[in-house]
Amino acid sequence: MDHAETAVMQAPSRREIGAGVYSEKLGMWVFLGSEVLFFTVLIGSYIILRFGSPESFADPGKILNIPVTAVNTFLLICSSMTMVKAFACVQDGNQKGLKLFLVATVLIGATFVSVQVFEYLQLAHEGFLPSGYVDGSHFAELAAAGDLPAKVNIYGSTFFTMTGFHGFHVTMGVVCMVYVTIKAFQGKYTATDHRGVEVIGLYWHFVDLVWILLFTIVYLM
Amino acid sequence: MATSAPPMDVAHAGSPEHDLSFIRKYIFSTDHKIIGIQFLLLSLMGLFMGGLMAMMIRWQLGFPEGLMPLGNLLPETMVSGGVLLPEFYNSLVTMHGTFMVFFAIMPLLVGVFGNYLIPLKIGAPDMAFPRLNMWSYWIAFIGMGIMLAGFFVEGGHSAAGWTQYAPLSSNPEFTGVVTGQQLWLLSIAILGLSSILGATNYITTVVNLRAPGMTWFRLPLSVWSLFITAILVLLAIPILSGAAIMLLFDQTIGTSFFDASNGGQPILWQHLFWYFGHPEVYILILPAMGMVSDVIANGSRKPVFGYHSMIYAIISIAFLGWIVWGHHMFQSGMNPTLGMTFMISTMFIAVPSAIKVFNWMGTMWRGNLTFHVPMLNAVAFVAMFVIGGLSGVFMASTPVDIYIHDTYFIVAHIHYVLFGGSLFALFAAITFWYPKMFGRMMNEFWGRVHFALTFVFYNMTFWPMHNLGLGGHMRRIYDPSQYEFLQPLAGTNRFISISAFMLMTVQMIFALNFVISWFKGKKAPNNPWDDNGLEWTVSSPPPHGNFAETPTVYRGAYEFSSPLVEEDFLPQDRKLEGDGG
Numbered sequence: 001m002d003h004a005e006t007a008v009m010q011a012p013s014r015r016e017i018g019a020g021v022y023s024e025k026l027g028m029w030v031f032l033g034s035e036v037l038f039f040t041v042l043i044g045s046y047i048i049l050r051f052g053s054p055e056s057f058a059d060p061g062k063i064l065n066i067p068v069t070a071v072n073t074f075l076l077i078c079s080s081m082t083m084v085k086a087f088a089c090v091q092d093g094n095q096k097g098l099k100l101f102l103v104a105t106v107l108i109g110a111t112f113v114s115v116q117v118f119e120y121l122q123l124a125h126e127g128f129l130p131s132g133y134v135d136g137s138h139f140a141e142l143a144a145a146g147d148l149p150a151k152v153n154i155y156g157s158t159f160f161t162m163t164g165f166h167g168f169h170v171t172m173g174v175v176c177m178v179y180v181t182i183k184a185f186q187g188k189y190t191a192t193d194h195r196g197v198e199v200i201g202l203y204w205h206f207v208d209l210v211w212i213l214l215f216t217i218v219y220l221m
Numbered sequence: 222m223a224t225s226a227p228p229m230d231v232a233h234a235g236s237p238e239h240d241l242s243f244i245r246k247y248i249f250s251t252d253h254k255i256i257g258i259q260f261l262l263l264s265l266m267g268l269f270m271g272g273l274m275a276m277m278i279r280w281q282l283g284f285p286e287g288l289m290p291l292g293n294l295l296p297e298t299m300v301s302g303g304v305l306l307p308e309f310y311n312s313l314v315t316m317h318g319t320f321m322v323f324f325a326i327m328p329l330l331v332g333v334f335g336n337y338l339i340p341l342k343i344g345a346p347d348m349a350f351p352r353l354n355m356w357s358y359w360i361a362f363i364g365m366g367i368m369l370a371g372f373f374v375e376g377g378h379s380a381a382g383w384t385q386y387a388p389l390s391s392n393p394e395f396t397g398v399v400t401g402q403q404l405w406l407l408s409i410a411i412l413g414l415s416s417i418l419g420a421t422n423y424i425t426t427v428v429n430l431r432a433p434g435m436t437w438f439r440l441p442l443s444v445w446s447l448f449i450t451a452i453l454v455l456l457a458i459p460i461l462s463g464a465a466i467m468l469l470f471d472q473t474i475g476t477s478f479f480d481a482s483n484g485g486q487p488i489l490w491q492h493l494f495w496y497f498g499h500p501e502v503y504i505l506i507l508p509a510m511g512m513v514s515d516v517i518a519n520g521s522r523k524p525v526f527g528y529h530s531m532i533y534a535i536i537s538i539a540f541l542g543w544i545v546w547g548h549h550m551f552q553s554g555m556n557p558t559l560g561m562t563f564m565i566s567t568m569f570i571a572v573p574s575a576i577k578v579f580n581w582m583g584t585m586w587r588g589n590l591t592f593h594v595p596m597l598n599a600v601a602f603v604a605m606f607v608i609g610g611l612s613g614v615f616m617a618s619t620p621v622d623i624y625i626h627d628t629y630f631i632v633a634h635i636h637y638v639l640f641g642g643s644l645f646a647l648f649a650a651i652t653f654w655y656p657k658m659f660g661r662m663m664n665e666f667w668g669r670v671h672f673a674l675t676f677v678f679y680n681m682t683f684w685p686m687h688n689l690g691l692g693g694h695m696r697r698i699y700d701p702s703q704y705e706f707l708q709p710l711a712g713t714n715r716f717i718s719i720s721a722f723m724l725m726t727v728q729m730i731f732a733l734n735f736v737i738s739w740f741k742g743k744k745a746p747n748n749p750w751d752d753n754g755l756e757w758t759v760s761s762p763p764p765h766g767n768f769a770e771t772p773t774v775y776r777g778a779y780e781f782s783s784p785l786v787e788e789d790f791l792p793q794d795r796k797l798e799g800d801g802g
Contacts, residue, residue, distance in 0.1 A: 023349040027425040034417045034455045041463030045478065045489060053484035131475030132483070154484030157476030161467065 028199045032206050035169075039210050042165060043217065046158045056154045063128055063139065063148065064159070064219055065119065072115045073215050076170075079108035080208040083201050093191035095184075102181040102197075105204070109174040116167045120160075128152070130160040159218060166214055169207045176200050249359075251351035252765055256358045257337030258658060260328050261651075263362065267324030269732075272725050274317040281305045283718025285702045298377060307699045308397065311380035314697050316372075318383030319405070322505070323412060324365055326643050330508040331416070331454060332361065334650055335423050335447045337658065338512075341756035341763060342444050344432025344772045344794075349425040357418040364412035371404040379405035382697065384498070387479035387490040391471045399472070406469040413462035416454050423451035432755070434774035438532075439793065441754055441778040442525060445532050446511025449539045450504050457500035464493035491553055495546035503542040505639060506606075507535060509646030510577060513599045515778070516649045517581055519752050520596030521588030522789050524779040527580040534573035534580075541570045551622045560619045567617040574610055578603060589782065589789070593750070594668035598649035601676055605641025609634060612687065630690025636683045648672070648731070655735075656749045660761045661742030667734045674727040681720035685713050751790045753778050758794055775800045 021029075050057055060066065082104040089097030123129075127137020132153035134140060142148045149155070180196050183189065189197055247255060280289050288303030299309040336354065340347055348354045371378040378401040381390035385405070393399045427448045431440075440448075468490065470476040477483035479490050518525045525531060547555065547563035581603050590596075612634040615621050625631065648671075655663050692710050694701060701707040701714060748757040755772055756763070772794040780791035791797075 021429075023425050023429045026429055027350060027421050030424045030455060031417070031421045034421070034459050037456050038459035038463050041460050041493060042467075045463075045467065045493070048489060049478070049484065049486060052486055056484040129475070130470065131477070151483065153477040153480075157470070157478055157485070160474075161470060161476065161478075165466075 022195060024195045024199045025202070028202045032202065035206065035210075039165075039213075042158075042162045043213070046162060046217070049154050049158060053154060056149055056151055058148055058152060058155060060220055063123070063152070063155075065122070066219055068115065068119060069215065069219055072112055072119075073211065075108050075115075076112050076208050076211055079105050079112070080205055082108065083204050087194070087197055087201050090184075090189050090194040090197050091191060095187065098184050098189065098197070099181070102177065102184050106174060106177050106181055109170055109177060109204075113167055113171050113174065116163065116170075128156060130156045132156050162214055162218060166207070166211055169210070173200070173204055173207055177204070249355060251347070251355045253336045253340050253348050253351065253354060254658070254763060254767075256354055257333050257335075259358055260332035260336060260361070261658075263365065264325050264328035264332060265735075267320050267328070267365065268326075271317055271320035271325050272728065274313045274320065276722060276725055277305060278310070278313050278317060279718040279721040281310055281699065282701060283715045285700045308377060308380060310699045311396065311697075312372075312378040312398075312401070315379050315382050315405075319368065319379075321639070322383060322501070323409065324368065326505050326639060326647070327416075327501075328361065329647050330643065331447070331450060331504065332358070332419065334443070334508060334512060334654075335419065335451065337654065338443055338756070339423055339426055339447060340430070341657075341759075341767055342441050342754050342778075343427060343430060343435050344755045344768060344774065345426060345430035346766045346768065346771075348422050349430055350422050353418055354422050357415045357422065360415035360418070361412055364408045364415060367404050367411065368408040371401040371408075374400040374404065377401055384494055385465075385468065385490070386494075387468065387471075387487040388481070391468055391479045391487075391490075393472070403469060403472055406465045406472075409465045410462050410469070413458045413465070416458045417462075420451040420454040420458070423447060424455065427451075432768075432772050432774055435793075436774075438529065439774055439777045441511075442514040442528070442531055442535075443508070443511040446507045446514075446535050449535050450507045453500045453504050453507070453539055453542065457497045457504065460493060461497040461501075464490065464497065467493075488550075488553060491550050492546070495549040498549065499546040500539075500542045502638075503538055505643055507538065509602065509643045509650075510535070512650040512653075513602050513646045514581070514584075515752075515754070516595045516599040516653050517584050517603075518779045518781060519653075519750050520591050520593060520599065521585045522591065522781045523584055523588040524777075524781060525580065526583030526586070527576070528777065528779065530576055531580055534576045537573040538570060541566060541573070545570065548617050548622075551619050552626050557619070564617055564619050568614065571610065571614060578607055578610075594663070594665060594672060595649040595653035595750075597669065597672045598645050598652065601672070602642060602645040602649060605637055605645060605679075609637030609642055612637060625690055627696055628690035629686045629694045629696055632696050633683050633686035633690060636686070640679060640683065645675075648675070651735075653750065654756075655738070656745030657756055657761050657763070659739050659742070660745050661738050661740075662745050662749060663738045663742060664734050667730055671727060671730040671734065674730070675724065678720050678724035678727060682717055682724050685717050689713055689717075748792075751788070753780055753790050753792050755793055758792055 058064075082101045086098050086101035086105060089095075089101060124134075127134040127139040132151060132155075133143055139148060139152075143150055143152075177200055180200050183196060246252075250256060250259075277289070280287075289300055289305050292300035292303045292305065299306060305313075336348070339345075376398045378398065379385070379390070380396040380398050381402065389395050390402060393402065396402070427440075427444060467476070467478045471478055471480060471485075477485040479485050479487050481487055514525055514531060545563055545567045547559060548567045551560050551563070585600075592600075612630070615625065616631060616634055652663055652668055655661075689710055692707070694707055694710055694714075698704075702711065745761040747759065747761055749761075750757070755768075755774070758772065759767060773796070774793045775796055776791065776793055778793055780793075782789045783791045785791065785797055786795075
């Protein structure tokens, strides 16, 4: 390594050698590695528990509202697209587009969480909770009539824990996205330095990907 | 774009000392060295509390009929009329393990030395994310506070053992503990977040912030082991967090993950716990191995024997650690054929472990041995780790395990690797880097006394536990005098207890040496041990930002007794004729 190269490396306060990726991006990838294991625990447990007592799980669509959630899934995928657009805009130096698409992402993300809250309230109202049926509820009557499984405790446990933790991750993502959006409105991101936008984007796509997995195995299978 | 430069939150790279308030400098500090020292004080406190709990356990086992001295200082719910209550005994057993694993050894190895050594040894001004680093300390602090709070709630602290097997942990009817159990789980989930943030930071730092010339195969083994450990932490801790949250939900919002009567599976807890738990075992030993390698090379004045094979051994131990969790569950009713595969994969770990042991011996072989206090402790680590490793082979053999599982044999085994292994390595590491941390030398004489007495009383405490275990003495029992077949072992139990009290007492020498040297110790030079690492090229303690200018590295960390120079050490950043750059 010659002197000139060494000097260049010393000059900036952040010497990004190593992976050839700046630290925030590398850090986010590393953190997402941890998140993969976290969701693996929840999904793996779901698979084991479902194989262990298949009779405790209702057929798709019997308890969960698939159409509403399908629309919600579509929304979340759209938000991944607006995120990509926001990143493309900032790379092109299009500040207006950046702001527009970040706001759109925040709004769609918030809508997703709101629909999920609405879904939970609806399910609770009809008598489906993490602890199974509510006595005397609509679902409990259906179960007594034989239209639903007699007991759904483990179904409720896994459904609410998995989707709940995903919803928590989306909520955290929206909070961080609001922070990035505020910084975007302050003009902090430029065509050459837009680390915040890229890093939150990585997280956002990850959360989106997890949802596609969850929607498939929890709602459709 | 606006021309006014907005204040960017850049890492303070080698910046001149800027004025920081006391609070920002020593309490909510983002300096990796201060955070390392904060972790050190916090986890030494955890170590002390874990030790005190062990003393109470030993009192009960050694003197089941006697009244506990000073017992009247504890509330009636713990010790009544001098008698240690069985419910409290169960909490003690649980919390001794919990504190030693999660609030003593793990933060001492990863929190303290990961923080303190990584940036200094790779030539970086700080961690990649200094503010995140501060958060990971304070999150751990909150976690420990919540864990401690469990002692003060109604029903006492968690009493399900540190492994928290369901349904003992999930069903409050079995232990009578409700709030304490929930606080345990909450604390562990919070501590998990701290560990994950810390590991993210360590990995990014090692990959991205190495000084020019610090190639992967010039990294000191301590940094290698901390790097691999960080990967284990990153991937293992979320498994525990997820499982702990599921168990917490079982108790708070009525889920039934581990409740067999409602479709749950208690054994799922064991699988999840040990899928975290076995990598955790290596989290608790790999950094110790790395730091011991540094100390032994220094004390032998020779390059580490088989540097590359040391690294490959660390990596293979870390990998094998993921496929052996079932050996903790041989007696859980699993398929014996499956037990066989876990037995074989477990035995494989003996290979890289033995490579390391022979390399340490090869390093010392014909070295110019200097038995300073860190070296004494490091050599003790190697010896004790061999004993602990060999008793591990007994446990791993399924037919032998049928007989000795859940006895004092496993207690002896875990203490030989965790105390004889990790803690001796920590004594080596603390005494080795203390001058760098505090700018003062620890007292050499009292260091030797502490080492000698600890080594003797340690073996007197834990060696006879093998005999207890082979005699059928169950672990975690409250009163061995209730069993006729354990009557002949009462004397051994009493011997162990007295040795344990002595072991705890001599730790006061270390505590006093630590505190007094901090204020009154001899001023430490920059490089008291004539070592090669980059941390020894800066003042003791190093300034904020570590290096005035980024060092350039020309060689590995173990060039002792090199023929190229007159001294018997050759710092990594010293440029010799013929060095490139």
